[in-house]
Amino acid sequence: MLKIDNLHVKLEEEDKQILKGLSLEVPAGQVHAIMGPNGSGKSTLSYVLSGRDGYVVTEGTATLDGDSLLDMEPEERAAAGLFLAFQYPVEIPGVGNMTFLRTALNAQRKARGQDELSSGDFLKLVRAKAADLQISPDMLKRPVNVGFSGGEKKRNEILQMAMLEPRMCIMDETDSGLDVDAMRLVSDGVNALRSPDRSFLVITHYQRLLNHIQPDVVHIMADGRIVTSGGPELALQVEQEGYGDLLAEAR
Amino acid sequence: MADTAIRTKDQTPTIEGMAEGMAKPAGALDARLAALNLPQQGGFSARARQDALGRLRAMGLPGPRDEYWRYTDPRGFNAPVPQALPIPHADETPLFDGLDKLTLVFVDGAFDEAASDDLALDGVEIATLAQADTVGSWAADLYGVLESAGQTPVKRPFAALNTAAARDGVLIRVTRTPSRPIHVVHRRGATDADAMWHHVIRVEQGAELTLLETGMSGARSNGVIEVDVARGGKFHHVASKRAVDPKVGISHVFARIASQAQFKSFTLSVNGTVMRNEAVIDIAGDDAVAHIAAAVLGDGEQAPFHHDDTVFITHGAERCESRQVFKKVLKNGATGVFQGKILVKPGAQKTDGYQISQALLLDERSQFLAKPELEIYADDVKCSHGSTTGAIDDEALFYLRSRGVPRERAIVFLVLSFLADALAEVEDEGLRDRIYERLDVWLTLNAVH
Numbered sequence: 183m184l185k186i187d188n189l190h191v192k193l194e195e196e197d198k199q200i201l202k203g204l205s206l207e208v209p210a211g212q213v214h215a216i217m218g219p220n221g222s223g224k225s226t227l228s229y230v231l232s233g234r235d236g237y238v239v240t241e242g243t244a245t246l247d248g249d250s251l252l253d254m255e256p257e258e259r260a261a262a263g264l265f266l267a268f269q270y271p272v273e274i275p276g277v278g279n280m281t282f283l284r285t286a287l288n289a290q291r292k293a294r295g296q297d298e299l300s301s302g303d304f305l306k307l308v309r310a311k312a313a314d315l316q317i318s319p320d321m322l323k324r325p326v327n328v329g330f331s332g333g334e335k336k337r338n339e340i341l342q343m344a345m346l347e348p349r350m351c352i353m354d355e356t357d358s359g360l361d362v363d364a365m366r367l368v369s370d371g372v373n374a375l376r377s378p379d380r381s382f383l384v385i386t387h388y389q390r391l392l393n394h395i396q397p398d399v400v401h402i403m404a405d406g407r408i409v410t411s412g413g414p415e416l417a418l419q420v421e422q423e424g425y426g427d428l429l430a431e432a433r
Numbered sequence: 434m435a436d437t438a439i440r441t442k443d444q445t446p447t448i449e450g451m452a453e454g455m456a457k458p459a460g461a462l463d464a465r466l467a468a469l470n471l472p473q474q475g476g477f478s479a480r481a482r483q484d485a486l487g488r489l490r491a492m493g494l495p496g497p498r499d500e501y502w503r504y505t506d507p508r509g510f511n512a513p514v515p516q517a518l519p520i521p522h523a524d525e526t527p528l529f530d531g532l533d534k535l536t537l538v539f540v541d542g543a544f545d546e547a548a549s550d551d552l553a554l555d556g557v558e559i560a561t562l563a564q565a566d567t568v569g570s571w572a573a574d575l576y577g578v579l580e581s582a583g584q585t586p587v588k589r590p591f592a593a594l595n596t597a598a599a600r601d602g603v604l605i606r607v608t609r610t611p612s613r614p615i616h617v618v619h620r621r622g623a624t625d626a627d628a629m630w631h632h633v634i635r636v637e638q639g640a641e642l643t644l645l646e647t648g649m650s651g652a653r654s655n656g657v658i659e660v661d662v663a664r665g666g667k668f669h670h671v672a673s674k675r676a677v678d679p680k681v682g683i684s685h686v687f688a689r690i691a692s693q694a695q696f697k698s699f700t701l702s703v704n705g706t707v708m709r710n711e712a713v714i715d716i717a718g719d720d721a722v723a724h725i726a727a728a729v730l731g732d733g734e735q736a737p738f739h740h741d742d743t744v745f746i747t748h749g750a751e752r753c754e755s756r757q758v759f760k761k762v763l764k765n766g767a768t769g770v771f772q773g774k775i776l777v778k779p780g781a782q783k784t785d786g787y788q789i790s791q792a793l794l795l796d797e798r799s800q801f802l803a804k805p806e807l808e809i810y811a812d813d814v815k816c817s818h819g820s821t822t823g824a825i826d827d828e829a830l831f832y833l834r835s836r837g838v839p840r841e842r843a844i845v846f847l848v849l850s851f852l853a854d855a856l857a858e859v860e861d862e863g864l865r866d867r868i869y870e871r872l873d874v875w876l877t878l879n880a881v882h
Contacts, residue, residue, distance in 0.1 A: 232835050234831050255840070256831060256834035257834045257837050257839050257840065257843075260834070260836055260837035265835075272826075272829045274829055274846065274850050275850050276849055276854075276856070277846045277850050277853075286836035286838050289837045289838055289839055325853075346837065
């Protein structure tokens with residue numbers, strides 16, 4: 183599904199290398215987690231994969247089912263099946279949540295040569311999925327993320343994920359700022375989406391999210407590359423011992 | 434975002450704009466007036482016209498040194514005749530089509546009876562200025578009166594010119610809230626028309642009127658609306674001005690608002706070359722509300738674009754609220770101007786005055802010039818103003834694109850988002866939705882990259 187090979191990335195504005203030869207492969211149907219200390223480049227990885235401006239790829243490749251992601255515009259990556267759940271979802275006053283979602287969904291369908299969804303069908307679908315995530319009809323009507331609490335914003339991200347049905351979901355610290363109940367809702371939403379042809383890359387600081395969303399593989403990232411990988415027990419080890427020993431071993 | 438600044442002066446307001454540069458060679462004004470063919474016959478408006486002419490001669494035409502014409506070149510308005518412009522082909526459904534309303538059509542400022550509905554609406558007296566001028570009208574007490582009052586402290590020569598020279602317009606007196614809005618449609622007739630119109634509106638005690646205005650008239654236009662809202666009355670004004678040609682236009686609203694009355698005005702302006710909208714609002718009674726807002730889209734690609742909103746709100750009573758919300762989207766070297774003033778007179782305690790002017794620049798060649806002013810002579814008031822100039826938010830743009838929304842569409846969303854606060858001033862949801870839809874179409878057609 184997602185294959186990253188020897189990825190080197192620097193900032194556009196300054197001569198600072200963030201990713202230094204990162205390689206990673208997420209096969210179809212699997213959930214991989216990335217953990218790592220602050221400043222290791224986790225968020226940069228998610229931004230570079232989804233096409234945000236401000237980064238320069240100096241070496242390496244990233245492909246989704248063999249197609250190079252790095253040559254595509256962000257909207258093309260989305261249509262190809264990539265989704266990034268933001269750490270800080272953006273507020274957009276004056277644009278209705280539903281209008282936004284319907285535009286996004288239909289733009290993706292159009293880009294893939296599928297028929298656009300009628301407003302009736304869209305409405306039915308969005309109401310059902312919103313109900314699963316305990317997103318009220320009022321939240322659907324409000325402007326995108328405006329006046330949403332931290333937890334509501336994250337639930338709204340998962341709603342977008344559920345509606346857009348991407349094949350490759352990247353979640354950037356979706357657990358940050360969530361209380362226990364919101365974490366359960368978000369996790370249930372993600373788990374409901376797990377399927378043999380959909381993969382997840384879950385970036386997190388904390389092991390507790392991985393109690394809810396069980397990963398197949400855990401990667402530890404430091405200084406712009408993956409330093410070690412293992413099973414879910416690796417996350418537990420980090421939780422108990424911190425990164426110190428792991429990073430020392432890897433060196 | 435809205436930084437707060439309250440300035441209190443203890444001297445009386447100075448008469449701005451009079452001290453310097455107002456006196457121009459009389460030749461330019463004579464030439465301007467000669468080209469107008471001023472109405473000669475004496476109707477109810479005769480005295481007001483004479484008075485306005487005298488005032489105009491005293492103040493002269495504006496020059497670039499006049500304080501309120503520093504950002505906007507008055508030459509296009511000073512010229513004796515406008516530059517002729519071909520009549521553009523109207524290729525879209527008018528904005529308020531299909532609404533239940535009374536429609537009045539003006540071609541280059543002259544009433545077009547055949548194209549208009551009958552002037553009959555329960556609770557409302559409607560007459561045209563040209564007809565009423567021969568038989569007399571209640572409007573005699575207002576014609577040129579609010580305009581004249583609005584000349585202090587800032588001179589508005591083109592409004593005086595309008596009072597002196599406008600031959601037509603509509604006189605509306607609302608005694609009981611009508612079942613539907615009145616829609617004034619402006620159309621172009623002759624390629625070189627110097628269009629002028631002057632409306633007088635009186636909303637009587639407790640009554641309510643919605644006035645819709647769309648279209649443009651003349652190769653050059655000069656409009657005046659005088660609005661008098663009596664105690665507890667409500668006046669809603671929703672205007673859409675879209676020039677598909679490089680035209681020059683100025684409009685003025687002079688409003689007087691009695692106690693517990695409401696005045697709400699929203700204008701959507703799209704393109705044109707030099708457009709200036711002036712609003713002079715006198716909040717004269719306690720517990721009154723005045724809101725004025727505008728959304729402006731300016732593209733300098735076809736012709737230079739310059740859009741100026743000049744607002745003067747006077748709080749002369751207690752516990753009144755005023756809001757000014759102005760948003761301009763500028764590209765291809767377009768210029769936006771906002772000059773907005775809040776004057777709080779002595780004794781106008783518990784005033785709540787708010788003013789925001791913002792520009793969204795879609796390229797580095799466009800510019801926004803803002804001059805917010807507060808002048809406050811009461812000590813128990815809340816007044817704030819803010820002005821910002823910015824570009825499309827990269828973070829928001831990326832967010833939308835990352836969901837699959839194409840870049841052009843995402844920018845349309847962000848422009849609409851930027852305009853949202855101004856559009857929110859349109860109280861009627863149905864009208865607001867129509868404006869949103871139309872804006873969406875225009876923005877999509879004129880893809881902003």
